[in-house]
Amino acid sequence: MSAHAEAHGGHPPVAHQSSRVDAPTLGMLLFIASEIMLFGSFFTAYFFVRVVNGIDWPPAGSHLPVFVAGVNTCVLVTSSFTIHWALQSIKRGNHAGLKAGLLLTVCLGLVFLLTQVREYSRIGFAPHDNSFGTIFYGLTGLHGAHVFVGLCLLSMATIRAFRGHFSPDHHHGVEIPGIYWHFVDVMWIVVYTTIYIL
Numbered sequence: 001m002s003a004h005a006e007a008h009g010g011h012p013p014v015a016h017q018s019s020r021v022d023a024p025t026l027g028m029l030l031f032i033a034s035e036i037m038l039f040g041s042f043f044t045a046y047f048f049v050r051v052v053n054g055i056d057w058p059p060a061g062s063h064l065p066v067f068v069a070g071v072n073t074c075v076l077v078t079s080s081f082t083i084h085w086a087l088q089s090i091k092r093g094n095h096a097g098l099k100a101g102l103l104l105t106v107c108l109g110l111v112f113l114l115t116q117v118r119e120y121s122r123i124g125f126a127p128h129d130n131s132f133g134t135i136f137y138g139l140t141g142l143h144g145a146h147v148f149v150g151l152c153l154l155s156m157a158t159i160r161a162f163r164g165h166f167s168p169d170h171h172h173g174v175e176i177p178g179i180y181w182h183f184v185d186v187m188w189i190v191v192y193t194t195i196y197i198l
Contacts, residue, residue: 113147
């Protein structure tokens, strides 16, 4: 056995980490970068439909519930504060704050998603009606799918929190879903501003 192998006890050495960001966080950030490109393709379609083709937005006869979507935006933005509260709580060893923050975040996310579904049921046009409908449902539906995934991640984190899995030194299970949830919130602000306001 060589001296190098003996130094590591027969096991390969620990991988060199050149980044200041730990591997799980870096993985989530790279995943979010790929998701931004996915949303970018949908926004490109929106740009071509609305700007290049010059269609009215929304077309005559179509109405977007700007106020309801605005309230829903406030709900989702509030959930960013509650997940931040949950993470800061566990970093300080406050398990009650962690649980409360996670539960509030999941509840706010559910309110957002259910309000979006209710909006779909009352909006008065379908994805196949015209290009406007296709883009509207495509962008808001893509975001809704991301909210659903985020809720699944946060629900698992909440279950783990109630089982006492997190501590001030071990809280990646809260931090990683939190990063994803902040991305979902920021992306909705972009979607809401682009689709409903501009």
